[in-house]
Amino acid sequence: xxxxxxxxxxxxxxxxxxxxxxxxxxxxxxxxxxxxxxxxxxxxxxxxxxxxxxxxxxxxxxxxxxxxxxxxxxxxxxxxxxxxxxxxxxxxxxxxxxxxxxxxxxxxxxxxxxxxxxxxxxxxxxxxxxxxxxxxxxxxxxxxxxxxxxxxxxxxxxxxxxxxxxxxxxxxxxxxxxxxxxxxxxxxxx
Numbered sequence: 001x002x003x004x005x006x007x008x009x010x011x012x013x014x015x016x017x018x019x020x021x022x023x024x025x026x027x028x029x030x031x032x033x034x035x036x037x038x039x040x041x042x043x044x045x046x047x048x049x050x051x052x053x054x055x056x057x058x059x060x061x062x063x064x065x066x067x068x069x070x071x072x073x074x075x076x077x078x079x080x081x082x083x084x085x086x087x088x089x090x091x092x093x094x095x096x097x098x099x100x101x102x103x104x105x106x107x108x109x110x111x112x113x114x115x116x117x118x119x120x121x122x123x124x125x126x127x128x129x130x131x132x133x134x135x136x137x138x139x140x141x142x143x144x145x146x147x148x149x150x151x152x153x154x155x156x157x158x159x160x161x162x163x164x165x166x167x168x169x170x171x172x173x174x175x176x177x178x179x180x181x182x183x184x185x186x187x188x189x190x
Contacts, residue, residue, distance in 0.1 A: 008035050008080040009177060013072075013099045015090040015148055016108035017140055019118035021157045021165055022084035025108060028166045030082040041086045044071050052086070065092045076102040087140070091147055100152075104176060106169055107151035112138055114159050152176065 012029075014022040023039060030037035041052050044067055048055055055064045068089055075083055076098070083103070089095050090105070099105050110118075115137045130136065148154075153172045157165050 008033050008173075009180075011076045011078075011080045011083055011103040012173060013076075013083045013085050013090075013103045013105045014108055015085050015087075015099075015105055015151055016110065016157070017087050017115055017137065017144065019115040019137075020108040020110040021118075021162060022108055024162045025157070025165045025169060026082045026084040028162055029169055032166060032170060033082070035079070036081045037084070038075055038081050039084045040068065040072055040075070040089060043075060044068055044086075047071050065089075065095065068092070069095045069098060073098055073102070087144070090151070091144060096147070096150065104153065104173065105151035106153045106155055106172065107148040108157045108165065108169075109145070109148070109154055110157040112141060114157065115141075117159070 014026050016022055026039075027037045044055070044064075045051055048067060050058075052064070055067065065088075068086065069092065072083070072085065072089065072095060075081065085095075085099075090099065090107075112134070116134050119133060119137070153169075153176055155165065155168045155172055
């Protein structure tokens with residue numbers, strides 16, 4: 001899988017908290033596989049003509065999640081790509097089912113210290129402006145990690161160069177797609 005995008009049979013959806021590396025790893029993984037990288041939030045903003053924050057403020061979370069699900073469905077219906085989902089996307093049951101049926105989900109799992117380090121000093125994280133970032137991230141870990149664990153694959157995002165995580169994701173995907181393509185070796189013959 002390391003050279004041909006044509007070897008990517010389905011869209012790969014990266015899930016995880018802010019700071020886990022979805023965008024950074026996603027861009028590098030897409031380049032490695034020869035497919036496009038798409039950021040779901042950027043596509044939602046393009047479709048709506050306004051920022052994610054504005055959509056939340058004007059219409060509320062249910063309307064945003066509905067738009068998010070529609071945009072992700074459209075993206076998954078196209079050519080296989082690497083799709084970075086917003087942190088809350090996989091929490092929505094309908095979006096999770098859509099991803100389960102139409103893509104391969106990869107949870108980029110990161111520990112609290114790494115998330116705090118990667119999100120520190122960044123202004124584009126409105127959620128982290130509402131209190132102590134460490135406490136907010138811990139609360140999100142407690143709420144979201146049990147749901148993220150439903151992803152098809154789990155890859156740990158470590159405090160190492162992003163290429164290390166890219167390699168780990170590529171290897172996990174190669175194993176996953178090989179297992180999907182091969183007849184089950186566990187079937188009993190007789």
